[in-house]
Amino acid sequence: MIGTRGNRNREPMLMPDSGTFDLLVVGGGINGAGIARDAAGRGLDVALCEQGDLGNYTSSASTKLIHGGLRYLEYYEFGLVRKALLEREVLLGIAPHIIWPMQFVMPHVKALRPAWMIRAGLFLYDHLGGSGSLPGSRGIALHGHVAGGSLRPELKKGFVYSDCWVQDARLVVLNAIDAAERGATVWSRTRCVAAERRADDWKVTLRSTIDGDEWTVHTKAIVNAAGPWVSELLNDTGGFASRHRVHLVKGSHIIVPRLFEHEYAYIFQNTDRRVVFAIPYERDFTLIGTTDVPYTGDPAEARTSPEEIEYLCDAVNRYFAESVGPDDVVFTYAGVRPLHDDSESGSASAMSRDYSLDLDTRQAPVLTVLGGKLTTYRKLAVEAMDRLTPLLGGDGTGWTGRAPLPGGDIGEAGFDTFLASLRRRYSWLPEEMAWRLARNYGTRVEGILAGAASLDELGHHFGGDLYEAEVRYLTQHEWAMTAEDVLWRRSKLGLQLTMDEQADVENRMANGLAHPLPGTASR
Incomplete structure (x- = not known):
């Protein structure tokens, strides 16, 4: 696991007033995960909650491009294009x-x-x-x-x-992993159901979408990064109206x-x-x-x-x-x-893909994230934390543009050299499987392959190039809980597996992948 801070034990969460944080981020898409990572790296005590799987919705349903947005030039969004290209x-x-x-x-x-x-x-x-x-x-x-x-x-x-x-959904998960490894608490499948705003803090009720358990946390500030639910979180949960059109x-x-x-x-x-x-x-x-x-x-x-x-x-x-x-x-x-729309245009295509940050400090702070795109998520997070850090303490220095995301420390020689090294060390890996694992996990692939000397030692073969060792890694380190998490977000292997093979993944995950891999019973 990523540690008790990253996957907080359930029993304390059943207790009222079970946590106090500097910042609660609501929404585990790319913007929420990016903000949680930035905040944790600035020394703040951070929690993130997401009602589904991490990257469950918009962030895993993109065209999967990091791009400037060539067509935005026709709408004269030169600032957005420049920001995205940088x-x-x-x-x-x-x-x-x-x-x-x-x-x-x-x-x-x-x-x-x-x-x-x-x-x-x-x-x-x-x-x-x-x-x-x-x-x-x-x-x-x-x-x-x-x-x-x-x-x-x-x-x-x-x-x-x-x-x-x-790899859009992986970008979300890697930001969440880095946040957790820097001390953040990450709760997936956890919904924010009530938020009481007071002069100095928020009292927030969270509910597990798995078993319905509820617990209470206190936080100095909230980031509303709920994506398509951003207005609902403000209006229904927070009890105050949004000042922007979404x-x-x-x-x-x-x-x-x-x-x-x-x-x-x-x-x-x-x-x-x-x-x-x-x-x-x-x-x-x-x-x-x-x-x-x-x-x-x-x-x-x-x-x-x-x-x-x-x-x-x-x-x-x-x-x-x-x-x-x-x-x-x-x-x-x-x-x-x-999409945040300040124009009078009714055209969905013409609405800006740029983001807007609305910081409300009338009582305990709440920062609402409106709009945005994959490419500019990190810049959005930096701007968000530059505005919040003076209110919360912590290190005000931006750092996320210099530190590799988990698995990204492949060396200055580049991906091809890293892949060649991986294939030398694990010569028994099929070529396409080695490429996919390297592309998905980078240097973290050692958490899947270490100690194995053949495909058989990766455990049960589900189909395609998916083996039990990878599924175990995803459940233990990346919050994957269902076959959909594994096959359609952490990977896209659902395209390669038959319906029966996908059902096998679901069944074995539901049963906890109970059988240990050879030689790993003590892990």
């Missing part, structure tokens, strides 16, 4: 195992945007973030480029530019069998002036997304609609030589983004 470099430095460069091909369609506009936008994109480590953009002739072979023959010209891929927007993605063999991704211009990505995904698949649809209802119940599936298929079929249809879709997912 952060792209920082995150690539602190998490080189779960974040890596990717090149995107944009075929040119004259009727949608003139070539000069795209060239100008890419020039800005290359330079707004300073001189970064990624290759700059360039024009290409599609017929002579490997990415052109999958496209319609009438598409002649295109552009290539760089951004980064991220619009819920659903973004959906579809996954289909791999549509091309190369490692380039595509960004397609659509007739509604949005863009749609088609990205190599989990070796055998292509990820296509996303939509922007206004949403009402419970964000936890968001699903991809047939109309969105049709929209995404139609969008890529304007470009690919071989068409894809709803029957080809093997998996879908949808997430609800809480």
Whole structure:
């Protein structure tokens, strides 16, 4: 386990007034986890609660990119793009195992945007973030480029530019692990059900969503990082109205069998002036997304609609030589983004993806996080704690841009050198399995492989390249409690396992993976 502070024993939580903290972060998505990490590293006594699994909702339902947001240039959001491009470099430095460069091909369609506009936008994109480590953009002739072979023959010209891929749910969990290892208390599957605000502190009631147990904590301040539930937490739980408008927007993605063999991704211009990505995904698949649809209802119940599936298929079929249809879709997912809207625009696409922080100090402080995106989560956390630290004490110095996330200390030689070293030390690992483990865990992979000399010594084989040792590691160190946690957030192995194999994971986890691995009974 991550220690009693990181996974606080249940018995004390059954007692009233069972904890006193400097800061309680409500919401275990990327913003909440990032703030908890930053706060713990500043010496504050921090707790984080999340009603589901860590990264359960919006943060694991993204397009999985660390990017500046090329299309935001059309809305003149130069500040947001610059901030995101600068952060792209920082995150690539602190998490080189779960974040890596990717090149995107944009075929040119004259009727949608003139070539000069795209060239100008890419020039800005290359330079707004300073001189970064990624290759700059360039024009290409599609017929002579490997990415052109999958496209319609009438598409002649295109552009290539760089951004980064991220294992989104793992980014959340790694921030939470680092927070816990720095002293934070992390409660997953724990809902904030009441918050009484007083002059000097908050009295907060928390409830386990597993067994319904309730306990009380006191905290000097609260961060409301509840994502799509941000207004509900203010209005219903906290008992005071939000001062900001939050619009819920659903973004959906579809996954289909791999549509091309190369490692380039595509960004397609659509007739509604949005863009749609088609990205190599989990070796055998292509990820296509996303939509922007206004949403009402419970964000936890968001699903991809047939109309969105049709929209995404139609969008890529304007470009690919071989068409894809709803029957080809093997998996879908949808997430609800809480967009902060100060404009009068009713367009979901036009609403800013930038964040806003609202600090209310009329009594005990509450800081509300509105909006945001994966790429800027760390910068958001720094700004949040720069505002809260003077009120709470602790070290006011920002530090998170210099310290690697867990597993990210792979060395200056880079990921390929780290992977080669891993394969030398564990030569019995299949090549694709070694790559996946290195990409998911970085140097923390030793917690899974240490002491093993063969695949058999990793314990029960569930299917694909998932073995009992990995599931044990995830349950003991990463708060995974269900097969869904393991197969769809900590990894995406649900795409590789049959329904029977997925049920086997669920059953064995429900029974506590009772049988120890060979030679590990004393662990």
